[in-house]
Amino acid sequence: xxxxxxxLHKSYGSGAEAHEVLHDINLTIDSGEVFGILGSxxxxxxxxxxxxxxxxxxxxxxxxxxGRDITGVKGKELADVRAGIGMIFQNFSxxxxxxxxxxxxxPLELNHTPKAKREERARxxxxxxxxxxxxxxxxxxxxxxxxxxxxxxxxxxxxxEIIYFDEPTSALDPELTGEVLAVMRQLAEEGMTMLVVTHxxxxxxxxxxxxxxxxxxxxxxxxxxxxxxxxxxxxxxxxFLRKIEHTN
Ligand code: ADP
Numbered sequence: 001x002x003x004x005x006x007x008l009h010k011s012y013g014s015g016a017e018a019h020e021v022l023h024d025i026n027l028t029i030d031s032g033e034v035f036g037i038l039g040s041x042x043x044x045x046x047x048x049x050x051x052x053x054x055x056x057x058x059x060x061x062x063x064x065x066x067g068r069d070i071t072g073v074k075g076k077e078l079a080d081v082r083a084g085i086g087m088i089f090q091n092f093s094x095x096x097x098x099x100x101x102x103x104x105x106x107p108l109e110l111n112h113t114p115k116a117k118r119e120e121r122a123r124x125x126x127x128x129x130x131x132x133x134x135x136x137x138x139x140x141x142x143x144x145x146x147x148x149x150x151x152x153x154x155x156x157x158x159x160x161e162i163i164y165f166d167e168p169t170s171a172l173d174p175e176l177t178g179e180v181l182a183v184m185r186q187l188a189e190e191g192m193t194m195l196v197v198t199h200x201x202x203x204x205x206x207x208x209x210x211x212x213x214x215x216x217x218x219x220x221x222x223x224x225x226x227x228x229x230x231x232x233x234x235x236x237x238x239x240f241l242r243k244i245e246h247t248n
Contacts (some may be wrong), residue, residue: 001066001084001161001193003029003052010044010051010217023217025061029162033165034194036225038235038240039214045197048214049164052195053085054078064109083122086155086163090170092147094139099234100126100150101135105218107157125153129183145176149183162193181207202245205229 010022104122129149
């Protein structure tokens with residue numbers, strides 16, 4: 001599946017109050033690619049992710065999936081588009097009153113997968129993220145890193161074509177960050193298409209195939225990751241990388 005973002009703009013408010021937070025974004029994400037999206041807080045990264053899965057509607061421009069414009073889809077078509085997209089958020093967003101197993105089976109209940117099949121798939125996925133033993137616990141009984149791995153298993157349940165990660169490790173301490181990044185690295189190696197908004201330079205540099213740097217609603221630079229980190233073309237990118245290196 002190829003996702004193409006074509007001259008995408010997004011404004012909030014209208015008239016004199018209008019505030020453009022995304023300005024003429026153009027990106028192509030091919031099947032199996034891992035995109036790292038970097039940028040300071042307020043750059044527009046989350047808004048971009050939300051426009052791609054239509055949690056927000058772009059003000060103008062298009063999102064194309066395999067050449068088909070999905071920007072205006074509604075109802076069942078919208079549900080189908082969303083079913084192909086897994087989402088991971090920084091605060092995990094698990095159902096607190098459900099066990100780990102029943103968090104992962106949840107999307108399969110929604111699409112009416114038979115019970116035995118749901119459980120079989122959920123147990124397989126929990127094993128994949130290293131949590132087979134914790135299936136009967138509740139989220140509050142898990143560490144943050146374990147909760148995020150449950151969220152990843154849940155996102156994989158419906159076999160999505162692409163997964164968006166929106167700062168998946170920013171609520172975690174370094175040790176727990178490592179275990180979540182290991183699962184993400186494994187998914188990347190297995191060929192999952194991933195779009196990862198991150199502050200983890202190691203992940204962007206070593207795991208993502210392409211890196212995009214955003215600032216003030218604009219894509220300043222996008223390049224294959226090796227080139228991006230070894231030979232950034234834009235002064236603003238170099239400045240950002242220097243600042244990050246300094247704080248790490
Ligand atoms: P990032 O993810 O890079 O931190 P965001 O996409 O969250 O950036 O935000 C980009 C800009 O859009 C910020 O200036 C933010 O205040 C603004 N913004 C985000 N969501 C809304 C909204 N629902 N209404 C108005 N402004 C918003």
